[in-house]
Every structure is written in C-alpha cells, then in structure tokens.
Amino acid sequence: MKNFGIDKMKKSAGQLLYQRAKRLIPGGTQLLSKRPEMFAPNVWPAYYSKAKGCKVWDLDHNEYIDMSIMGIGANILGYADDDVDNAVMEAIKNGSSSSLNCQEEVELADLLIELHPWAEMVRYTRSGGEACAVAIRIARAHTKRDKVLFSGYHGWSDWYLASNLGDTDALDGQLMPGLDPNGVPRGLKDTAIPFHFNDIDELKFKADGIEKEIAAIIVEPARGEDAPKDYLVLLKTFAKNIGAVLIFDEITSGFRMCAGGIHLNYGVNPDIAVFAKSIANGYAMASIIGTEKVMSSAQSTFISSTNWTERIGPAAAIATIKKYIHENVAEHIINIGDAVKKVWLTNSEKHKININVSGLPTLAAFSFLAENNQTMMTVFTIEMLKRGFLGFRQFKPSYAHSTDDVSKYQNAVDEVFFNIATKPIDELLVTPVAHTGLHRLTKE
Ligand SMILES: Cc1ncc(COP(=O)(O)O)c(C=O)c1O
Numbered sequence: 001m002k003n004f005g006i007d008k009m010k011k012s013a014g015q016l017l018y019q020r021a022k023r024l025i026p027g028g029t030q031l032l033s034k035r036p037e038m039f040a041p042n043v044w045p046a047y048y049s050k051a052k053g054c055k056v057w058d059l060d061h062n063e064y065i066d067m068s069i070m071g072i073g074a075n076i077l078g079y080a081d082d083d084v085d086n087a088v089m090e091a092i093k094n095g096s097s098s099s100l101n102c103q104e105e106v107e108l109a110d111l112l113i114e115l116h117p118w119a120e121m122v123r124y125t126r127s128g129g130e131a132c133a134v135a136i137r138i139a140r141a142h143t144k145r146d147k148v149l150f151s152g153y154h155g156w157s158d159w160y161l162a163s164n165l166g167d168t169d170a171l172d173g174q175l176m177p178g179l180d181p182n183g184v185p186r187g188l189k190d191t192a193i194p195f196h197f198n199d200i201d202e203l204k205f206k207a208d209g210i211e212k213e214i215a216a217i218i219v220e221p222a223r224g225e226d227a228p229k230d231y232l233v234l235l236k237t238f239a240k241n242i243g244a245v246l247i248f249d250e251i252t253s254g255f256r257m258c259a260g261g262i263h264l265n266y267g268v269n270p271d272i273a274v275f276a277k278s279i280a281n282g283y284a285m286a287s288i289i290g291t292e293k294v295m296s297s298a299q300s301t302f303i304s305s306t307n308w309t310e311r312i313g314p315a316a317a318i319a320t321i322k323k324y325i326h327e328n329v330a331e332h333i334i335n336i337g338d339a340v341k342k343v344w345l346t347n348s349e350k351h352k353i354n355i356n357v358s359g360l361p362t363l364a365a366f367s368f369l370a371e372n373n374q375t376m377m378t379v380f381t382i383e384m385l386k387r388g389f390l391g392f393r394q395f396k397p398s399y400a401h402s403t404d405d406v407s408k409y410q411n412a413v414d415e416v417f418f419n420i421a422t423k424p425i426d427e428l429l430v431t432p433v434a435h436t437g438l439h440r441l442t443k444e
Contacts, residue, residue: 006043006430009385013059014046033072039392040381041432051079053400056390067340067384067401067409068392073252073363076278076333077323078400084281087319091311104314111321112289115260118269121295123288124308128251128276129155131286132218134303135272138288139216139245142297147213148192149206151199152220154249162188170194178437197223198231203238211242218247221263221270224359232268239271245294246270251277251286256362257334259325281320285313329399330362336397337361339406347413351421365394375425378434383416391416 009015018036022028029035036044045058056064056079070076077084091104109122123138125131132154140146154160163170164181166189171179195202197219207214217239221227239246248270253262255278263269271294276286288295323329338361348355354369368376377393384391389412419428 005386006382009043009045012043012045012062014044015042017059018046031072033069035435037432037435039068039390039434040378040385041434043382043385043431045385045390051075053078053080054398054405055079062388064385064388064390065405065408066390067395067405068390069394070396070398071282072277073256073396074277074280074282075400076255076329076398077281077320078398079282081281081320081323081400083323084283084316084319087315088283088312091315094311096311097309101309102311102314104311104318105309108287108314108317108321111318112260112275112287115321116264116269116273116289118291119273119289120292121290123295123298123303124314125276125286125288125305126284126307126310126313127155128274128286129157131251131274131276131288132247132249133157133159134298135247135249135274135288135290136216136218137301137303138272138290138294138298139218139247141301142245142294143215143243145213145215145244146191147210148216148218149195149203149214149244150192150218151195151197152218152223152249153252154218158184158188159192161192163192163194165189198228200231200234200238203235207238207242214242214244216245216247218249220253221248221250221261221266221268222253222360223363224365226360227262227266229266229268232263232266236268236270245272247272247274249274251275252363253360254278255321255324255330257360258330259321279320280313280316283313283316285317287317324399327399332399333397333401334361336401336403336406337364337395339403340364340395340397340409341366343406343410343413347410347417350414351417353417353421359394362397363394364397367393372425374436375429375433376420378431379420379425379428380416381434382431383419383428384412387412387415 036046047059048056049059050057054066056066112122113119123134125134136148136159161179161181161184164179165186193206195206221232236246248263250261250273254275258265261273272288272290274288279285341357341364344355344357344366355366356369357366359365367373370376381391
C-alpha cells in the first residue's frame with residue numbers, strides 16, 4: 001500500500017484548506033465536478049501542488065496516478081505537456097495581450113475549418129458554457145425565434161437552466177441531477193425544452209405545434225455511447241424542415257475519438273459545433289464554428305468580451321491540436337480506454353462483483369450493480385487513494401497514460417475489488433457517501 005492511513009488523509013493540507021475554502025467560496029470550488037464531495041468526502045486530496053503527465057501531487061507532496069477525470073476531460077495530452085506549455089510561454093514572452101489582436105485567432109480558425117470542411121466561420125470564448133450561450137444567441141439571432149430544444153448538458157447559463165423553471169426535474173436524465181434554477185428569470189419559462197438522447201419521437205412530440213418558434217436544437221452528438229447514425233441524420237432533417245439551427249455541443253465529445261468533433265466519424269454535419277476542454281489541453285479556450293450563413297448572424301447582435309482576445313488560449317489550442325494530429329492521439333487514448341474497461345470487467349468477474357461498464361473507450365465509466373452502488377463507489381475511491389491512485393467511476397484517458405500505468409492500476413483494482421467482495425462495506429466506508437449531483441454545502 002502506497003500512501004497513508006485514513007486519519008492522515010482527513011488531516012491532509014488539502015482537506016484543511018478545503019474546510020477554509022467552504023467558508024470563503026460558496027460551494028467550495030468553481031466547478032461542481034471538482035468538489036471533493038463528488039469523490040470521497042473528507043479524504044479526497046482536494047488541491048494539487050503539481051501535475052505532470054498523468055501524475056498529480058497533493059499539498060503534502062503525495063504522488064497519485066490520475067485514473068479519474070483528467071482535468072474533467074480537458075487534459076487530453078496529459079498535464080503540463082511540454083509542447084503546449086512551450087507555445088504558451090512563447091506567447092507570454094511576446095505579450096499575452098495588447099491593444100491589437102493576436103494573429104493566432106486566425107491561424108486557429110484555419111486549423112478548425114481544415115478539420116471540419118463544412119464550417120466556414122469561427123468565434124471564440126474561454127469556457128464551454130459561454131461558448132454554448134454564444135451558439136444559442138447566434139441561433140436565436142439568425143432565426144428570430146426564442147425556443148430551444150436540447151438533450152445533454154450544456155453548462156450553467158440562464159438559457160439552459162430555464163428548462164427547470166417549470167418542472168424542477170426536467171434536467172434529471174440530462175447528466176446532472178438537482179440543478180436549481182434559482183436566479184434564472186421566470187420569464188424564460190418554456191424557452192428551453194429537454195428531450196432524451198436518441199429519442200426522435202420525443203423530440204417531435206415536444207416540438208409539436210411550436211415548430212416555428214424553435215430557434216435551435218442543441219445536442220451532444222454522442223456521449224455515453226456511440227450515437228446511432230440514423231439519429232443524427234433524422235435530427236438534421238428535422239431541424240432543416242422546421243428551420244431551426246442544429247448545434248452539436250462537442251465540448252466533451254470533441255477530440256475524444258478523432259481529430260475534431262465526433263460528428264466527423266458519423267459524417268453528419270451540424271450548422272454550428274461548439275468546442276472547449278480538450279482543444280487547449282487545460283488552458284482556457286473554447287470555439288464556436290459554423291456555416292457562414294448562420295455564423296454571420298453573430299454580427300446582427302452583440303457578442304464581445306475583453307478576455308476572449310487574449311493570446312494564451314489560441315496559442316495553446318494550436319499547439320494541442322497540432323500535437324494531437326501528429327501523434328495520432330485518438331488511437332492511443334482509445335487503446336488505453338479499452339484496456340481500462342477490460343481491467344474493470346476482468347476483475348469484476350474474478351471477484352464475482354456485478355458491475356456495468358459503459359461509455360466510449362475515451363469516456364469510460366462503470367457502476368456496481370447493487371442498491372448501494374454509491375457507497376461501494378465511495379469505498380472504491382477511498383481504497384484507490386490509499387494505493388496512490390485518483391480512482392473514480394469515470395476514466396478519461398490522456399496521451400500521457402501508458403500501458404505501464406494501466407498495469408499498476410490493474411493490480412490496485414484487483415486488491416480493491418477483492419476487499420469490496422470480501423469485507424463488510426460499512427467497515428470499509430470510513431467517510432460519508434460521495435454526492436452524485438448538486439448539494440448545498442454546509443460550513444463545518
Ligand atoms: C457537453 C458539455 N457542454 C457544456 C459544458 C460546459 O463547459 P464548461 O464547464 O467549460 O463551462 C460541458 C462541461 O462539462 C460539457 O460537457
């Protein structure tokens with residue numbers, strides 16, 4: 001066993017700092033998915049002092065191999081990638097911001113259009129939620145309509161959370177349960193309407209009678225599983241027939257299975273596609289690409305922000321995408337993801353634990369087929385921490401993960417599944433159970 005006991009984990013510098021953070025920062029962190037409570041309350045290391053490759057060091061300088069969310073999918077090449085960081089340092093040395101614009105914006109636009117030949121114009125923001133909001137604004141400006149039909153997760157903005165105004169669980173089943181629309185104007189009620197992935201009948205049912213009010217249909221083209229191609233084709237035909245803009249949110253799926261949006265694999269092109277996360281290997285960058293016809297409507301409204309002009313984001317994105325293509329990163333991460341899925345499956349068979357393995361290889365996940373799945377998953381994370389791994393129900397591989405890392409992970413999973421299979425779960429559960437969605441945090 002690599003690290004230390006539970007008592008030491010509970011008193012780690014990271015946990016102590018997090019207790020302070022909860023008093024200073026409402027919700028503790030800036031991203032729900034990085035809350036320690038989402039993994040293993042009271043023991044998750046919470047903060048890092050250094051991250052390199054697929055390794056992370058906590059504030060007490062303990063080293064972990066990250067077999068979890070890898071910067072929630074952003075660090076597709078691995079942490080502190082030298083090529084990307086060198087491009088960023090060059091951009092900083094030459095001035096990361098000025099009264100003039102940075103030329104990298106144009107180079108990146110060329111690169112994104114080269115990868116997606118159906119697209120003709122590009123805008124940028126610095127985070128994914130912002131980019132989705134821009135895409136929706138452009139679609140509304142273009143169609144002069146208000147309503148949006150959506151499936152999947154698209155960020156924290158008013159336009160999206162509005163779907164919970166009428167029916168407070170509308171967003172359940174769209175990835176993140178329990179999202180409260182407090183603070184979203186009630187006037188937006190009925191402007192964002194959810195339907196489920198791969199359910200064209202539901203989409204048509206929800207659109208019935210309001211077809212000419214629908215500005216956009218926005219979906220994650222694939223996420224949990226491969227998308228049936230027919231689904232995307234039918235979406236495109238339906239959007240065209242009713243005059244709505246079809247938006248593919250590729251913030252999570254982009255660059256996971258190929259160089260560019262996952263829609264390239266299906267050969268179905270939207271009117272707009274949105275990217276963030278992995279396009280810049282963890283640097284703040286997002287882009288909205290689309291046809292000239294639709295994107296030109298960005299000029300008929302006001303979409304503008306100072307920090308969307310800085311140089312680090314585009315410089316990082318160019319370096320990330322070039323390396324991704326040069327090193328055929330897609331092939332590597334698909335192989336690593338498949339190998340990890342196999343680790344889960346073989347060890348569950350070996351220790352006679354029922355699990356369900358799901359997801360694309362590069363967005364892999366597992367769950368215990370048991371009523372107390374969340375308790376077992378919390379124990380899994382705690383036991384993996386003890387062995388020097390950030391381990392979770394999801395695994396997002398990066399170019400920095402090697403087969404050697406997977407072998408080490410295999411040995412640890414073998415031991416942890418053995419413990420889960422043979423010891424009383426309540427004895428192993430030394431913390432509260434991890435959260436699954438949005439909870440109000442209390443000061444401790
Ligand atoms: C599909 C999708 N859309 C939008 C977002 C929001 O992006 P961000 O967290 O960068 O605002 C995410 C983030 O997880 C996402 O996965």
